[in-house]
Amino acid sequence: MAKKMKSFCLSFCSFVALSLILLQMPVPCYAFDIQIDVSPNVLNIQSKSTIVTVHTDIAYxxxxxxxxxxNGVDMDWWKYDDRGNFVAKFDSDKIKTLDDLIIGDYTLTLTGDTIDGDTFEGSHEIMVIDNIPASRRD
Incomplete structure (x- = not known):
C-alpha cells in the first residue's frame, strides 16, 4: 500500500510541476485587427503634400x-476624433520615400501596442502615382 501511495504521490507531484511549468511558458502573441482609413487615398510622389492621416477604430x-x-515610419503627432478614436499623422515625405514603395496599388499598415501590451494592426490599400501637378508643369 505504501508503495502505491508513494507512486501516486510522485506521479501527482510530477503532473502538478509540469502543469505549472507549462502555464509559465510564453504564449505566442498575435496582433488584433483594427480598421484604418488613410488620407489621401491617392498619394502623388510629385505633390507637395505634407501629411498622411490615418483614422482608426481603436479608442484613443x-x-x-x-x-x-x-510601414515602419514613426508618427509625427496624434489626436482623437469626435468619436474618441485614435488618429495618427505622418510626414508624407517619409511615406513617399519608403524603400519598398511602388507606383500603383500599395498597402500601408499601421501597427502599435495598447497600454496593456496587446499588439494591434490595420491595413489600407492606397494608389501611388508619380504625376507632376498641372500647376508645376512648364
Whole structure:
C-alpha cells in the first residue's frame, strides 16, 4: 500500500510541476485587427503634400502612442476624433520615400501596442502615382 501511495504521490507531484511549468511558458502573441482609413487615398510622389492621416477604430485612450508606426515610419503627432478614436499623422515625405514603395496599388499598415501590451494592426490599400501637378508643369 505504501508503495502505491508513494507512486501516486510522485506521479501527482510530477503532473502538478509540469502543469505549472507549462502555464509559465510564453504564449505566442498575435496582433488584433483594427480598421484604418488613410488620407489621401491617392498619394502623388510629385505633390507637395505634407501629411498622411490615418483614422482608426481603436479608442484613443487604449493606444501606447510611443509604439505606433506606419510601414515602419514613426508618427509625427496624434489626436482623437469626435468619436474618441485614435488618429495618427505622418510626414508624407517619409511615406513617399519608403524603400519598398511602388507606383500603383500599395498597402500601408499601421501597427502599435495598447497600454496593456496587446499588439494591434490595420491595413489600407492606397494608389501611388508619380504625376507632376498641372500647376508645376512648364
Amino acid at each position: 485612450k487604449l493606444v501606447d502612442v510611443e509604439t505606433v508606426s506606419l
